[in-house]
Amino acid sequence: MKFTDTLAAATRRHDSLLCVGLDPEPSRFPGAWKGDAERIFDFCAGIVDATKDLVCAFKPQIAYFHAHRAEDQLERLMAHVRRVAPGVPVILDAKRGDIGATAEQYAREAFQRYQADAVTLSPFMGFDSIEPYLRWDGKGAILLCRTSNPGGDDLQAQTLQGGEKLYERIARLAAGEWNRGGQLGLVVGATYPAEIARVRELAPTLPLLIPGVGVQGGDAEATVRAGLRPGGPIVVNSSRAVLYASAGDDWAAAARRVADATRRQLGVAAATSVV
């Protein structure tokens, strides 16, 4: 099944635009697990179990695993999601970008080793750095376009010859000549709703991965209004606000509460904004 179809089905089934980001930080783990990197799998699996019926996707961030030599725990986690949440797509957040030959290895890592449904990529090195991912039938490749961080302006807001901004060029290419197999999506930060709206104009049907609600302070309602269109899906990610909703024994229940509140907030915005 294609990433976009899996995503659409999970969005419908769970009535959810929410993606829970899996960014495990052992120093923030609850109780006796605090500081124990051997518990990365247990912690993330607990979050997955507590939220799996509330989300349209999960997004593990690879650095949080690799920094702790926890690649094996990430592999187990991917298998766990497939087992307990079949049909919920997993976006591996790796933000890769390299020459074609190296990109082939990164694609193998994401799609074969980790069995991800989609991966985040930096488009900085151009189409030949993206193309190896598109050889994997049905898999998604989500390109950084207008990122949520303040420094995103440094390059992405630069005006190119012809008057277009860099992030606009990325959106145009991803919606057009680069999207040969219909596998591309774009990352746009919830912290920049005006840019979300502009990207949506340029890429009416691409899935938009929108991080930045929760701890980064992005406005969930403005995000939905700017990004969601009929035939133009969005995936709104929240990581820390869900993962660390409580450091007590109730951490999993608290994560569920925050995830459900965010899901409902997004749902209300969707019901009142999509024409």
Ligand SMILES: O=C(O)c1cc(=O)[nH]c(=O)n1[C@@H]1O[C@H](COP(=O)(O)O)[C@@H](O)[C@H]1O
């Ligand atoms: O590609 C991403 O997921 C991403 C892009 C971006 O522009 N901003 C951004 O915060 N992210 C990721 O989204 C997550 C945001 O985490 P929270 O701020 O805790 O919700 C982190 O895993 C970031 O690496």
